[in-house]
Amino acid sequence: MKFIDIVKTAIANSFRSKLRTGLTVIAIFIGAFTLTITSGIGTGVTSYIDTQVSAIGAADVLTVSKSADSTSSTTDGPAAYDPTKATTVSLGNGSRPGTTIQALTAKDLTKIEKTPGILGVDPSVRVTPDYIEYDGKGKFEIIVNATATLTKADLAAGSQLSNASTTDQILLPTTYLKNLGFTNAKAAVGQTVSIGITDYTGAQQEVKATVVGVQNETILGVGAGLNQALTDTLHAIEVTGAPAGATDSYATATAHFDVASTPAEITTIKDDLAKQGYASQTVADQIGSFQTVINVIIGVLNSFAVIALIAAGFGIINTLLMSVQERTREIGLMKAMGMNGGRVYTLFSTEAVFIGFLGSALGALAAVGVGSLVSNILANGVFSALPGLQVVQFAPSSIAIIIGVVMLIAFLAGTLPARAAARQNPIDALRYE
């Protein structure tokens, strides 16, 4: 029997008992549907994160802080007081409330800078301006996006912040435009805004900054982005009038290394820093840990879908065993007519694989349909504040893999009944009533 005939016959056979095949297909459908949806969410969320932090601008940057375990350990109790050590500082928003870490001092910065491979180190300063105003149209609160200089923004208009520039630049989020009095993103680019900030003595000062671009709202940092020049200007105002040494401690520092460094070299630098008691992360590490969490969630969902598919596999075994039972005489007849056991085996395996294909293809198709629909509704509804977020996205390759895996499971499930069929003795089969 030619392979094409085996396939055609297997397909025809699977449609002979429509109800039974249909029920098995539904079981596979559910598994494949779930698997496709979860993988779609994985693709969608991951690709959203990727565009949010797309082309991570600062690949040559390490965020350095003191290692948490250098302050105290749970078993030894508090460490002895060291008057030369800096006090702890509170981390900014986004961290656990009340969390503090050991601050970095000027001494630490020197030590970090001397680490082989580090080209330079800048303390990360956080500035907290009071308000932002455009053209006297009212003052509004401003939130500063601390990671703006580390990432490339998803621009709606204008250009990226330039840290090399000496002019004070600001990048506004799209959500600020209407309140500040801009008609659209394009109109804002190139305009000058006033930023109010209070100095150490409590006096309020105003700084002018140029809007270089407008960015779409991101999930990694909400608020306005400031370039290094503007941050420095604002920081200088903030510390005006402060007693000497009062501001000489930082939560984190930004260390630069050669952009051409290999991953192994980066690891060496990080290990060196770790030995000296500093924790360091590249931007990729920080995003990676975020993606790890998402991948774990997707993984858990996927494992549920796989459990559903394994259950469906037993459905296939059952369906085909019944089929073999029903077709005992037919198998006997085919064997009597010179069909060898291998072909009979292939015939039933093919039927199993076809049922698997039918279930998974329909499941994947339905998942793509439903997923795209729901995703569009969500994008225009709940997630309209996050432009560009398509929660469910489908990669053709992952759908092909899902269908392939389901067909493999179906094939494995089909081996048992197919063996039973191939081993039929034509005489016994023909005598069977």
Add this chain to the structure above:
Amino acid sequence: MSVPVLSAQNIGKSYGSGANRFDALKGVSLDIQAGESVAIVGKSGSGKSTLMHLLALLDDPDSGTLLVEGTDARKLRGKEVNRLRNQDFGFVFQQFFLTANATVLDNVVLPLKIAGVPPRERKARGMAALEQLELADKAKNKAINLSGGQKQRAVIARALVNNPKVIFADEPTGNLDTATGAVVEDILFALNKDKGITLIIVTHDIELAARCDRQIFIRDGLEDTTESGAPRKRHAGAHAGAHA
């Protein structure tokens, strides 16, 4: 003398083992020449079906030797046995063994499909076989919708489609009424006469057996030589009674 198509030398077959051992066939020898029509006659349980299964290579004998055109069947490889069953043998069964929901044509071309014949040729040869049995107009009908006689004619078409050398018929008229049975018998004997196809019919119907060139009577797993040859009238009567 030419080499017999099939030659059995003291073949035996038993089922089960120990106390449950049942000797279905205790040693039967026979030669079947090409173009012959032979009836294997016996009551149910006599071992006649077992003999036919052994001759058709559907089963292996426990003792004795079976020669297929002079070759020991035991020395044939699985592939050659399958080829023989597919190309040289045709089967006609009492219970038809047609796939109910497939079309008549699909049923008839099954041996060609197994042989790997391309679809176009399959169809042509299937239709030719159906025309020969005057069933061409039923080709597209489902097998389940045929009458008993039509079903058996479809089965004969299936047996013929590969131009076999030997047709094995197991109670070919067993499920048919007398008139239809007679038509089927006529078709089988015509194939034997006109095409020279060797015909091996297993039956307990003595009248059908009488139409064959030769009768082999099987009783309790052995050939009953006292009865082999021309059937006697009293047997015909006894079997007719049992048949009704």
